[in-house]
Amino acid sequence: MDLAAIDIGGTTIKIATWKDGKLQDKHAVNTPKDLNSFYDILTAEVNKIKQNTKIKGVAISSPGAVDQKNSIIGGSSALPYIHNFKIVDELEKRFELPVAIENDANSAALGELAAGAGEGCDSMAFFVIGTGIGGALIINQKIWHGAHLFGGEFGYMLMGDNTLSELASPVAMANRYNERTDKKLDGKTVFELADQDDPVASDVRSTLIHALAVAIYNIQHSFDPEKIILGGGISNNPELIPLLNKEINRIEADLDLQALTPEIALCSLKSDANLRGAVANFEQKH
Secondary structure, eight states: OOEEEEEEOSSEEEEEEEETTEEEEEEEEEOOSSHHHHHHHHHHHHHHHHHHSOOOOEEEEESSEEETTTTEEESOOSOGGGSSSBHHHHHHHHHTSOEEEEEHHHHHHHHHHHHSTTTTOSOEEEEEESSSEEEEEEETTEEOOOTTSOTTOGGGOEETTEEHHHHHOHHHHHHHHHHHHSOOOOHHHHHHHHHTTOHHHHHHHHHHHHHHHHHHHHHHHHHOOSEEEEESGGGGOTTHHHHHHHHHHHHHHHSSSOOOOOOEEEOSSGGGHHHHHHHHHHHHHO
């Protein structure tokens, strides 16, 4: 099934043609500032694809809490104009094609399931580690949205008095380091300083690793997915999984229980994950 694939981001919108089982003609446009410009740009892009390929629909990855039953993008994002009205109906009128929209984290998870690190799995958990912690749960090869569309919102989990997002995001780690040192470093730099025996960097990185390891351990023992896949910029660091495995092994050694060691993997599709997952979502819905 040939499709137009669209990944809506706060800064850019990625567009591709799904044809012959792969993403083709990938490119990006700047995200517009208002709804009418948004409609105009997407309609023009879809019409360009129509000229070259007989597409059957439009697959979209979007920020926000996507309510597929009611054709609405709820919640909030950097694009307030896409929220809280029947946007799928409006897009279908303009494209004259079926449209399926899924949340961006859920799309990335579906992409990894279809053709990435989760390929062949029936169940998996997907962590998006960025400014906060987001994610997705897949059960029987389908997204578990939850009763209130909060399935996979791992960042809200409490770790003592703090949320996982407050403890395990690289941005929060950098903020803790900068508060203690009066510096202005980013998370990547702080992570690297920990390898150079910077005591403050080592301490704040340990906080991140421990919180994320506990979350992974808890997800494994509550949902028992086949794999737990990590995405976000931090997933480019080759030390992440060894550090997490070491901390999970330490946690298990401290417990007088027969624990199950999670299988952790890094996402493999990188910037194509959302587009590929939007396609997978469309194929499930149509």
